[in-house]
Amino acid sequence: MAKKSDMQSDDALCIKYLMNELDPAEITLVEKKMESDPNFLIEVECMRRTLKRLDSVPTMSPPDMLVDQICVKAAEYRKAVIPIPLVSRIFQDARYASAAAILIIGVSAGSWFIFNSSTSQPETLSDYQFQNTTARVSNTQGAGNEVSPWVDHNNVLNIQAINSNGNTNNAVADSSILKSLHKLRALDNNVGSPSSSPEIELARQKQE
Amino acid sequence: MKTELKKSINYDELTDQELVKVYQKKGDQRAFRTLLDRHKNKIYSYIYSMVGRADVSNDIFQETFTKVITKLDDTYNEQGKWIAWVMRIAHNATIDYLRKQKRFIDVNSNTEDNDDFYERLPDEKLVDAEESLELEEAKDSLMKHISKLPEEQRQVVMLRHYYEMSFKEIAELTDVSINTALGRMRYALINLRKMFEQENGKEIRYAKR
Numbered sequence: 404m405a406k407k408s409d410m411q412s413d414d415a416l417c418i419k420y421l422m423n424e425l426d427p428a429e430i431t432l433v434e435k436k437m438e439s440d441p442n443f444l445i446e447v448e449c450m451r452r453t454l455k456r457l458d459s460v461p462t463m464s465p466p467d468m469l470v471d472q473i474c475v476k477a478a479e480y481r482k483a484v485i486p487i488p489l490v491s492r493i494f495q496d497a498r499y500a501s502a503a504a505i506l507i508i509g510v511s512a513g514s515w516f517i518f519n520s521s522t523s524q525p526e527t528l529s530d531y532q533f534q535n536t537t538a539r540v541s542n543t544q545g546a547g548n549e550v551s552p553w554v555d556h557n558n559v560l561n562i563q564a565i566n567s568n569g570n571t572n573n574a575v576a577d578s579s580i581l582k583s584l585h586k587l588r589a590l591d592n593n594v595g596s597p598s599s600s601p602e603i604e605l606a607r608q609k610q611e
Numbered sequence: 612m613k614t615e616l617k618k619s620i621n622y623d624e625l626t627d628q629e630l631v632k633v634y635q636k637k638g639d640q641r642a643f644r645t646l647l648d649r650h651k652n653k654i655y656s657y658i659y660s661m662v663g664r665a666d667v668s669n670d671i672f673q674e675t676f677t678k679v680i681t682k683l684d685d686t687y688n689e690q691g692k693w694i695a696w697v698m699r700i701a702h703n704a705t706i707d708y709l710r711k712q713k714r715f716i717d718v719n720s721n722t723e724d725n726d727d728f729y730e731r732l733p734d735e736k737l738v739d740a741e742e743s744l745e746l747e748e749a750k751d752s753l754m755k756h757i758s759k760l761p762e763e764q765r766q767v768v769m770l771r772h773y774y775e776m777s778f779k780e781i782a783e784l785t786d787v788s789i790n791t792a793l794g795r796m797r798y799a800l801i802n803l804r805k806m807f808e809q810e811n812g813k814e815i816r817y818a819k820r
Contacts, residue, residue, distance in 0.1 A: 415793045418800075424777060450797075453804045460757065460772055461750050465655040465672050473676045474644050480680050481638030 417447050421454055627693040635683060647676070650694055653773040654701050660769045661705045663758060671708055675701040698774055702766075702784055709762065756806040764799035767792055 413436070419425045420433045437444040553561050622630065622645040633642040654675065659668040678700050687696050757765060766785060770776045776784070782792040 414797050415790060418793045418797050419778070422771070422778070422796075449804060450800050453800045453807065456753060456803070456807065457768065457772055459750060460660075460753060461656070462652045462773075463656045463659050464652050466669065469669055469673060470644075470647060470651060473647065473673065473680075474640055476677065477634070477643045477680045478638065478640040481634065481640075481643075484684070 413443065417443070417450060420447065421450055631683070631687070631693050646693070650697065654697065657698075657769050657773045658701060658705050660754075660757065660773075661762075661765065662708060667708065671701070671704045674704050678704070694774070695776075695780065698770075698776075699784055702770070752810060756803055756810075759806065760799055760802055764795050764802065767795045768799045771796065 416425070416429065416433050416436075420430065425433065433447075437447060555561060620633075622641055625633070625642070625645070627646060627649070630642045630646045633639045634646070651672075655668060655672050658671045658675075659665070662668055662671065675697065679697055682700075687693070757768065760768065763785070767781055770781050770784065771778075778789050778792045778796070782789045785792065787795075
């Protein structure tokens, strides 16, 4: 068993010796063994001769076309992968940021404009009448009388004055209507679309 | 100024690691070509010596460098030798192919491929045609013998010959112990010696006739 392991270690030493992979101490050891053991010497020399013949193993070249293809592929891949320099990246980021800011401002301004125009213009005539009449009439009345206008299902504006006791006050309502009528002005025909300007009928509701 | 600097780079003087850095950071195609030119013959020869066919060698060579290009940023360790890393890829690709084939590929088995192989051998400056013929014959017989070695032994011989790898590196690459790698080398040399002796015996017999 010990003999076998010795042989294995001799073989390993022999190969390492031929391949120049031994340290100086080991080289001395192998050379001493070669001097003392002729069989070992023959073994080493045979190996050396065989190894020498391997020096003439031919070297081959890949086809030039193949090498060119690989180089082109390498350049293309690198171009796609290589990181963009910091300055260019900052410049690019700034461009993206300004484009985004312009877009946000544009969208905000547009939505603000649309929102304002939709809230400032009444959608229906009755809305207009109700909002405005309430404000004006209530301002002109005294604290004891409340005038509540409303629009009925025929789109007729009704103004009814109710006193503090909860009763209707026709005199106040009439005076309010009269005052309001004084403020009415003839509409220009060109204003608004003809289809969207319904006729206004003012009437005093008579109490039974 | 930058272009002047670029022009002044002597790529041949740069080490492999420096060339890899230049290619990695600047995408310099010349740096990559210099690397490739420096090692292509060894890598190709190793692949060819293992598979024995030009078309397959071309495919494996291309596959190897496609991996080199795409995996450079991920798996290449800048501290290590670039060529050792490439060799590992080439070796693995070759072994994968051989495993797929599941058979020992004899370089001698296909005459057409061998013709192609010897046609593309580098030209040697020879004194006369007779010497050239003798050298070609010697190379021919050597390659035949090498191709007859078991795959593991051939691997060790070729890695040592083409890449001048240490046995420690060969052992790591082939995933065996150093002693196993040394043993394979020893058996390869013994087998080759027997083949040379047989060949010489035949030659002597022919000469006696």
